[in-house]
Amino acid sequence: MNYANFPLDKRMPLPSADAEKGEDFIDIERLLGMAARQVKVVAVCAVIGLFLGVIYLQTTPKQYMSVASVLIDEGLNKVVDDISAASVTMQTDAALLSQIEIINSARLASVVVDKLKLDQNQDFMNPPQSALAKGIGFLRGVIGYFRSNSADEIPGMENVDAATREAMKKEASHDYAVLKLQNEVQAQRNGRSYVIAIGYQSPNPALATAITKAYSDAYLADQLNASFDATERAAVWLQGRLAELRESSQKASMAVETFRAEHGLSANSDGQLxxxxxxxxxxxxxxxxxxxxxxxxxxxxxxxxxxxxxxxxxxxxxxxxxxxxxxxxxxxxxxxxxxxxxxxxxxxxxxxxxxxxxxxxxxxxxxxxxxxxxxxxxxxxxxxxxxxxxxxxxxxxxxxxxxxxxxxxxxxxxxxxxxxxxxxxxxxxxxxxxxxxxxxxxxxxxxFPVGKVRIISDATMPLSAAGPRTSKVLALFLVLGVLLGAGFGGLNEFNERFFRTGDDIRDRVGLKFLGYLPTIGG
Missing domain, CATH: 1.10.287 (Helix Hairpins)
Structure with a gap:
């Protein structure tokens, strides 16, 4: 027998909320019925989600990750420790976190930007973006345009000559490249080891490799320079102290001999007066x-x-x-x-x-x-x-x-x-x-300054893309489609004005159910 949907007269009184609150249990059969009725909506939304996922994968450029590993090696500078009395402490977690902060510092990023001229590299400054990212960027640009008088004007440049304006734009471009590199470079500790992985992800695998290699080299050079600078500062300080101590020592020895002569305190070879x-x-x-x-x-x-x-x-x-x-x-x-x-x-x-x-x-x-x-x-x-x-x-x-x-x-x-x-x-x-x-x-x-860092794994050209992962993206869009379909199905169920079963008439209207009528007219 076919069940027909009967539209309700909007003037008919609906059961009150207090009557519905009387049902203090979950009707599994009813929920299954709702799911069966909305399965097409959920399926359509899931298909749409998969379709959008495919579109996202097709419009999103592949990202390539290059990684270099550096070791904070305390035994590397043993040749220096043999001649230095300075105490050497093992790197703690805090010390390793400090090394990661050095890698993420603006100074190191500026060195890499200057070395590779990244502020002039369009693959770095304006990499290809996905359609979603372009849309978000367009919206941000529109909002930024309406917030300021000019989208391209740098504040404070109205009364500046062309040469200075160009220099300021180059400086701003350089600062932007440094900030961008700081935000995009990745540095993290491998487990509980003393190894720090430095990585960079880019649509251009050669650029990712070059940046990662430049970063590891810059970090190694920074450690050597830091060791050299510390030693140089110590040498300068020691030189000043040596001059003071030499003068003080000579004065003290002279005071001993003067006092001995004034008081006739001559002594024999054994030191006896x-x-x-x-x-x-x-x-x-x-x-x-x-x-x-x-x-x-x-x-x-x-x-x-x-x-x-x-x-x-x-x-x-x-x-x-x-x-x-x-x-x-x-x-x-x-x-x-x-x-x-x-x-x-x-x-x-x-x-x-x-x-x-x-x-x-x-x-x-x-x-x-x-x-x-x-x-x-x-x-x-x-x-x-x-x-x-x-x-x-x-x-x-x-x-x-x-x-x-x-x-x-x-x-x-x-x-x-x-x-x-x-x-x-x-x-x-x-x-x-x-x-x-x-x-x-x-x-x-x-x-011969020796640092405590060595590269144990140099940056290599990535052979496969690190992202986006097809399976993860499709699974994510599928889940989003299913959730969206479930939302639409729920709205359909709770907003409909029809009786579907005899129980609905008895429970919600309070009248006797006489029976079902077949669908007439095909």
Missing amino acids: MSDKQLADLNAQLIVAQADTARASARYQQYKAIVDSGSDNAFNDSAIASDQPASSVITTLKTRYLTIAKRLQDVSANYGADHPQAVALAKEKADVSAQIFGELKQLTENYRNEYEVAQTRETALRQKIADAAGKSSIDNQSQVKLRDLNQQATALTTLYQTFLSRYEEASQQQS
């Missing part, structure tokens, strides 16, 4: 003098005691004197004394003590004893003199030590200042030598 050495020598001499004084005093007291005991004990005490090196006379007298004493004993025993010979021997014995006592007194006097000399020498040494100690104390106080001056001079000399070494290293490095 002469006053300290002299004091040490005097102390050693004092120890010897004290020992000599003690020895002379003991000897003098011993002989003085012998003399004080009188001449009666002279012979008995002469045994002590005979042990001394200077007592040869006493020894001779003692021998003579013993000989006389023995003869006296023999004569007295044979002839009696009153015998004239015994009396003569007794007198001779007394004379020899007196001579021994006289020698002892002479030795005592000599030893007293030696004792006094030793005592005088010891006293003199003590005075010298006191004087030397005072001078040494003063010298030690001056030595503190001298040591401070010496430390300053040594520190300045060491610093000067360090800076001199760094300056020599910087001068050597300046003669």
Whole structure:
């Protein structure tokens, strides 16, 4: 049986929104019916979308992508690091992002524009565009024309002569080329590596290759120039500091020698002050003098005691004197004394003590004893003199030590200042030598600057187009066509004024459904 569409009288009351809100469920069957009724609309829109996609592909010029890869290589400048004490840190994510910003900088883009004269290259300045891009550009041009008095006039050039106007136009064209190149060049990091890919896309594959190669070369040259400039600035700064340090070091050394001369702080080869050495020598001499004084005093007291005991004990005490090196006379007298004493004993025993010979021997014995006592007194006097000399020498040494100690104390106080001056001079000399070494290293490095970048994949001529991709474009336009068709179908469903089923009459009008009528008149 055929279902007929019955137009509704616009004066018939429609069900209220509150009645429709009572349906709190989705009617799948109804949705499928709507989809079945609008499938032709969706299909037509999908076909139109595919047709538009084909037109877009036919009117859009193919784009060719050329890519070069550069490596931020920390080990490349090892030959420089061997002579440079500057610390080298591994490139972090932030450092790599900084390198990408350098690639995208206006300065690098300007170098490439100047090298390839891109501001005079029509393939770069005005590349072929798709119909869609031309339409958008036309609309922008119209809007821009109505916004300004003249579409081609540069502001501020009304009162400028022709030569200046031409120069300003060239400068504006150059700036536009730089800005365009900045926006179109692509630089990105490959994963988590230290490799940065530099790419450029153009309808002209030769131009894309030339720009990519020029960009990678310009970036490599920029890194070398940056290394050279940094080394040159460091060398200039070091040279200035070296002159200051040389002068400061010389002044410090001169101050040390002047202070040493003013205070008499002469030193031996071991760095010991002469006053300290002299004091040490005097102390050693004092120890010897004290020992000599003690020895002379003991000897003098011993002989003085012998003399004080009188001449009666002279012979008995002469045994002590005979042990001394200077007592040869006493020894001779003692021998003579013993000989006389023995003869006296023999004569007295044979002839009696009153015998004239015994009396003569007794007198001779007394004379020899007196001579021994006289020698002892002479030795005592000599030893007293030696004792006094030793005592005088010891006293003199003590005075010298006191004087030397005072001078040494003063010298030690001056030595503190001298040591401070010496430390300053040594520190300045060491610093000067360090800076001199760094300056020599910087001068050597300046003669062969080595960057941290190398090209690991040079730009090559692309053999196939990078875009537009036929499958992706057609799929996109197909999806857009289907969505557009679904939109039109939805509008048809919600704007129609017909009853299509008996349920529509019962639900929306509230009347009984009597039945369907066949389509009349073909």
